[in-house]
Amino acid sequence: MRRRIISLTVLAALVATVLFALPLGIAVMQYYRDDTKADLERAADTVALAVSADLKAGRTPVVPLLDHEDDEVGGEVGIYGPDARLLAGHGPAVGGPVERQAASATVDVVLGEEGDEVALAVPVLSGSRVTGVVRAALPMSELRLRVALTWLGMAGLAVAAIGVSWLLARRFTTRLVRPLEELAAAAGRLGDGDFTARGPRAGIAEIDRVGEALDATAVRIGETLERERAFSAEASHQLRTPLTGLRLQLEAALETPDADPHAAIRAGIASADRLERTIEDLLALGRERRAPQAELDLDAFLEEVRQAGEALLTPRGRALRITRDDPPTARVAAAAVRQVLGVLLDNAATHGRGTVTVVARDAGDALAIDVADEGPDLGETDPFATAPSGHGIGLRLARSLAEAEGGRLRLSRPDPPTFTVLLPAADPPLSLRK
Known part of the structure; x- marks a missing residue:
């Protein structure tokens, strides 16, 4: 790309230079021809004025010395008689067509080429009679030299212009190509x-x-x-809870062969349904971190909590108690709240002891759901910290899901361990609206 841009730029500069230089070169040549004619005519007129009296009187004229202004051309001057023969000065002994045409007095100035010279002749008149002719001439080689030197200077300027265009094109392409190369390298990384x-x-x-x-x-x-990485870790952790409940139910059914197998099958199907619901929730939360919100059906939700909690706790010989203390409604994403409660129940079943208590209550401007068990005092331990073994991922996920719904998850009491989920109430009290 760099070479292509430079080549096109230099080619464009070359074409522009040629298109400009050709007519300019022709104009320069014509200018020097006109300038030479003017210089020769000025020299011839000066000499004609000086010798007109001698020619009129029939005396042999003497070519006067020309000053610098009249002799800029640096050529030779000759004086001819009416018969076109040289009387004084420099030039052919017998005049050519230029001198003879001037002697005929049909024109005031005659310009032409004679041999290797540019010759200009003017008649010297006395009334209507031609008394002589003044010839001024310049070698063609000198005119060609002046034109050639000017053309050479123009060629030098053209080469310089093309060189400058090459330098500018190289600088511009460096500025243009370098960031493109860096872009390509960044895209590669x-x-x-x-x-x-x-x-x-x-x-x-x-x-x-x-x-x-x-x-x-x-x-x-x-x-x-x-x-995606976080979702993989969170999903594996969340799927472990219903899978653990299902495994415990199946193991309990195996340990009690005399029990009704239909009850174990129904419990297994319920656990499979919860597992399917968990997968759907995780997929929905994975696609968009904030799922659509709606007013939470607290009765149906607490029933789901009861089923999930009993599936985890009953095989362990532990109980679940759910109470309501005039809880308000909340407008949240049910999938997110299900996952939060699922994490808290799994945490209580795995790390806690005794009865697990779930309380839905009014917290002023929020729906509060407490999950407590009879386990040991947590002390100064940060339950939301992730251990190298992966412990704590679930609580960290639950907290982020609660915050995404505009709520909070916190450890409200270390002894007995009690976690509280606070969700914004759908209809805050009037005192809080003012």
């Missing part, structure tokens, strides 16, 4: 998985927009992959 790769800023609007688009793409891809 992005393709290799380096999502910190950023495009350069070249000060060229179009390239800068490409760099900004590449940066935005890198950020989006990085966030997407990070979200």
